[in-house]
Amino acid sequence: MLELNRIGEAARSAAFSLANASTAGKNRALAAIADSLVEHSPAILAANALDVEAGRQAGLSPSMVDRLSLTDARVRAMAEGVRDVMRLPDPVGRVLAGSTLDCGLQMEKIAVPLGVVGIIYEARPNVTSDAAAICLKSGNACVLRGGKEALNSNVEIARAMRAALISSGFDENCISLIEDPSREVAAAFMRLNRYIDCLIPRGGAGLIRSVVENATVPVIETGLGNCHVYVDALADFDMARAIVINAKTHRPAVCNACETVLVAKDIAEGFLPGCLEALRDLGVEVRGCPETKRLAPWVTPATDEDYATEYLDYILAVKVVNGLDEAIAHINRYGTGHSEAIVTNGYAQAQAFLQRVDAAAVYVNASTRFTDGGEFGFGAELGISTQKLHARGPMGLAELVTYKYVVEGSGEVRR
Amino acid sequence: MLELNRIGEAARSAAFSLANASTAGKNRALAAIADSLVEHSPAILAANALDVEAGRQAGLSPSMVDRLSLTDARVRAMAEGVRDVMRLPDPVGRVLAGSTLDCGLQMEKIAVPLGVVGIIYEARPNVTSDAAAICLKSGNACVLRGGKEALNSNVEIARAMRAALISSGFDENCISLIEDPSREVAAAFMRLNRYIDCLIPRGGAGLIRSVVENATVPVIETGLGNCHVYVDALADFDMARAIVINAKTHRPAVCNACETVLVAKDIAEGFLPGCLEALRDLGVEVRGCPETKRLAPWVTPATDEDYATEYLDYILAVKVVNGLDEAIAHINRYGTGHSEAIVTNGYAQAQAFLQRVDAAAVYVNASTRFTDGGEFGFGAELGISTQKLHARGPMGLAELVTYKYVVEGSGEVRR
Numbered sequence: 096m097l098e099l100n101r102i103g104e105a106a107r108s109a110a111f112s113l114a115n116a117s118t119a120g121k122n123r124a125l126a127a128i129a130d131s132l133v134e135h136s137p138a139i140l141a142a143n144a145l146d147v148e149a150g151r152q153a154g155l156s157p158s159m160v161d162r163l164s165l166t167d168a169r170v171r172a173m174a175e176g177v178r179d180v181m182r183l184p185d186p187v188g189r190v191l192a193g194s195t196l197d198c199g200l201q202m203e204k205i206a207v208p209l210g211v212v213g214i215i216y217e218a219r220p221n222v223t224s225d226a227a228a229i230c231l232k233s234g235n236a237c238v239l240r241g242g243k244e245a246l247n248s249n250v251e252i253a254r255a256m257r258a259a260l261i262s263s264g265f266d267e268n269c270i271s272l273i274e275d276p277s278r279e280v281a282a283a284f285m286r287l288n289r290y291i292d293c294l295i296p297r298g299g300a301g302l303i304r305s306v307v308e309n310a311t312v313p314v315i316e317t318g319l320g321n322c323h324v325y326v327d328a329l330a331d332f333d334m335a336r337a338i339v340i341n342a343k344t345h346r347p348a349v350c351n352a353c354e355t356v357l358v359a360k361d362i363a364e365g366f367l368p369g370c371l372e373a374l375r376d377l378g379v380e381v382r383g384c385p386e387t388k389r390l391a392p393w394v395t396p397a398t399d400e401d402y403a404t405e406y407l408d409y410i411l412a413v414k415v416v417n418g419l420d421e422a423i424a425h426i427n428r429y430g431t432g433h434s435e436a437i438v439t440n441g442y443a444q445a446q447a448f449l450q451r452v453d454a455a456a457v458y459v460n461a462s463t464r465f466t467d468g469g470e471f472g473f474g475a476e477l478g479i480s481t482q483k484l485h486a487r488g489p490m491g492l493a494e495l496v497t498y499k500y501v502v503e504g505s506g507e508v509r510r
Numbered sequence: 511m512l513e514l515n516r517i518g519e520a521a522r523s524a525a526f527s528l529a530n531a532s533t534a535g536k537n538r539a540l541a542a543i544a545d546s547l548v549e550h551s552p553a554i555l556a557a558n559a560l561d562v563e564a565g566r567q568a569g570l571s572p573s574m575v576d577r578l579s580l581t582d583a584r585v586r587a588m589a590e591g592v593r594d595v596m597r598l599p600d601p602v603g604r605v606l607a608g609s610t611l612d613c614g615l616q617m618e619k620i621a622v623p624l625g626v627v628g629i630i631y632e633a634r635p636n637v638t639s640d641a642a643a644i645c646l647k648s649g650n651a652c653v654l655r656g657g658k659e660a661l662n663s664n665v666e667i668a669r670a671m672r673a674a675l676i677s678s679g680f681d682e683n684c685i686s687l688i689e690d691p692s693r694e695v696a697a698a699f700m701r702l703n704r705y706i707d708c709l710i711p712r713g714g715a716g717l718i719r720s721v722v723e724n725a726t727v728p729v730i731e732t733g734l735g736n737c738h739v740y741v742d743a744l745a746d747f748d749m750a751r752a753i754v755i756n757a758k759t760h761r762p763a764v765c766n767a768c769e770t771v772l773v774a775k776d777i778a779e780g781f782l783p784g785c786l787e788a789l790r791d792l793g794v795e796v797r798g799c800p801e802t803k804r805l806a807p808w809v810t811p812a813t814d815e816d817y818a819t820e821y822l823d824y825i826l827a828v829k830v831v832n833g834l835d836e837a838i839a840h841i842n843r844y845g846t847g848h849s850e851a852i853v854t855n856g857y858a859q860a861q862a863f864l865q866r867v868d869a870a871a872v873y874v875n876a877s878t879r880f881t882d883g884g885e886f887g888f889g890a891e892l893g894i895s896t897q898k899l900h901a902r903g904p905m906g907l908a909e910l911v912t913y914k915y916v917v918e919g920s921g922e923v924r925r
Binding site: 111114115194196197198200202209210288292293307308311313314315331334337338340341342345427445449450451453454455456457458459460461462464465466470471472482483484485487488497498499500501502503504505506507508509 | 530609613615624703707722749753756760864865869870871872873876881887902922
């Protein structure tokens with residue numbers, strides 16, 4: 096815990112100087128970090144080989160081992176990711192509003208960094224450089240706590256980045272890594288309010304729940320996506336089928352993938368059997384309500400649990416609903432507030448869905464897969480926020496700042 | 511706990527309909543609430559008399575009893591406060607940004623209510639109507655949990671407001687009051703993530719610490735103000751004295767009052783003795799560092815604890831510092847991120863202070879007392895946020911909304 100406090104204090108101190116760094120200076124540091132990652136590639140790959148071997152012996156699943164594994168090309172991609180962040184506009188220092196107050200004071204509301212951002216994540220070592228680059232560009236010091244499976248890799252990645260900070264004249268504590276993998280240290284990290292301004296968990300539902308339950312530092316929940324596509328009675332069948340297939344199968348393991356399809360009962364018979372067979376042919380397991388099963392007897396029966404589950408896999412829950420009202424009620428009950436879509440040619444239906452569904456992104460006639468910092472034109476992101484405070488949807492650079500009111504006077508006092 | 515869950519579920523349901531209420535409709539409800547408070551004045555005052563009597567018997571301090579006490583004029587002022595909120599612009603529905611994405615989708619970022627706002631406060635019954643009005647205007651259902659000392663008053667105030675909601679065609683559960691004063695219910699309320707989107711504590715340091723420690727619902731910390739005035743070596747003495755006196759004595763019990771004055775050592779001898787005597791003549795107890803004591807031997811010695819204390823009283827800590835750097839370091843160490851002022855005629859000094867001090871509001875040559883929703887032109891507020899996520903500084907109507915991305919297409923899928 097002494098070490099954790101030392102890291103926090105050093106990060107806080109680094110954040111104070113980083114907050115006023117110039118855009119050019121931060122970009123120089125990011126370029127140096129990208130170069131340093133490539134330079135240190137041999138050490139990073141050697142450390143990663145240890146992690147991968149340990150992971151295999153510990154029985155990690157092949158997909159986990161794949162996410163953990165680095166190659167020369169993947170390290171170069173990490174460096175390129177850092178350069179992409181370098182090219183994005185600096186969110187710090189923008190004047191967001193301003194006015195002359197009644198008393199004569201001049202007030203400006205100015206974007207400033209959050210300070211120190213804590214990030215808790217799992218076994219993907221590329222998050223280490225992605226998150227650090229986004230924090231640095233937005234003027235925030237970061238304290239990283241990755242999964243223990245990737246610890247050796249993360250230590251080398253952090254070492255490469257810190258060396259680049261020093262060589263470009265920055266405090267190396269702008270980027271820190273917690274090397275102690277114990278739960279006790281993770282728990283203390285979540286309660287380090289004195290030094291950490293904001294905590295962002297990146298990972299599965301279990302990690303996020305644990306952070307929300309245990310943190311006293313303000314948290315931004317990200318990435319839980321139980322997303323729906325509702326096929327309305329006024330839908331174009333070809334469009335609906337294309338959107339359902341894209342939302343489910345384009346990349347099933349990501350948070351904006353569709354997990355449940357809701358279908359209006361008036362068109363279920365005409366739409367569902369063909370659509371579900373197409374999904375089956377793409378390798379999707381379908382779990383359906385009784386009415387779905389009546390129309391496509393080969394599907395597995397769905398339970399209430401299915402509707403609450405983010406599969407992140409080639410599995411889809413399907414439910415026939417009476418119409419728009421039941422669809423909206425189902426989504427607002429089971430959804431995680433991520434991305435929700437309606438397919439319809441009805442104007443009133445589209446408007447009602449957009450207004451009444453409570454989610455970060457609501458779509459008419461488009462795949463849920465578009466909820467993404469890159470697709471939205473924001474560039475790199477730290478995740479998709481599914482909470483309502485501070486940031487909702489893609490957490491890019493613009494979401495990693497707060498503001499301060501700067502007020503200038505000539506001796507004004509309150510009467 | 512069953513009752514708490516029932517309140518939460520009813521509030522969530524009310525929030526869904528309130529989110530799309532028209533501005534005119536919400537204003538009608540607010541007018542009805544104001545009228546209803548005046549109409550129910552006899553019942554409210556009778557209930558308040560019970561609270562005041564019980565408070566006196568329980569030994570509440572005179573200032574606590576004063577804050578708890580309602581009169582006919584105070585109830586009318588509560589109603590007028592509701593009408594003030596009615597006249598403010600509606601923050602819901604504003605289009606905050608928008609663009610056509612590369613793939614052709616039309617995207618808009620639209621301000622929407624947070625949903626259900628929980629407010630935990632102490633023994634001031636006027637907070638019950640203030641908070642409810644601000645939440646209603648911003649489209650949020652609210653669940654209120656006031657101090658047990660004001661419970662009878664709050665029950666009658668809530669009853670008056672809920673009657674007005676019904677008579678103006680709104681769901682009465684747009685405004686709910688938790689009537690069970692037990693700690694267990696308060697603790698469960700702080701963890702009611704399923705129904706509450708955001709929790710705002712209003713009160714002293716102990717209440718806020720307890721909420722931050724125990725809540726899993728996202729919290730906005732408000733109102734902790736250990737504010738400083740730094741009198742720089744280049745200050746105008748008359749201006750500095752007027753600002754220090756105003757910031758300390760204009761209303762010492764509020765969060766934007768000054769608690770510590772820092773003085774540059776080069777001018778301490780010329781400035782401090784006269785300024786401190788003026789404060790003493792106004793009834794302020796001064797606690798000073800050794801150098802302050804050398805210049806004004808009558809002051810009480812200050813401890814480290816004094817610099818960390820928000821007195822909210824006629825007490826002021828004073829410290830002589832070497833100059834700007836030490837002043838900024840002191841403020842960033844002991845401050846609560848509320849309001850901080852420098853008095854100086856030095857341009858570089860002013861700029862450095864504005865850039866390097868980490869607080870919601872930073873001032874040059876003005877009193878810290880201006881950090882206030884009304885003074886900033888925002889109208890009524892729920893408090894001054896001293897955290898960095900979501901809202902910083904005055905939490906007015908504009909800070910009680912989040913946003914959603916509305917995306918409209920014609921069959922777009924992700925490639």
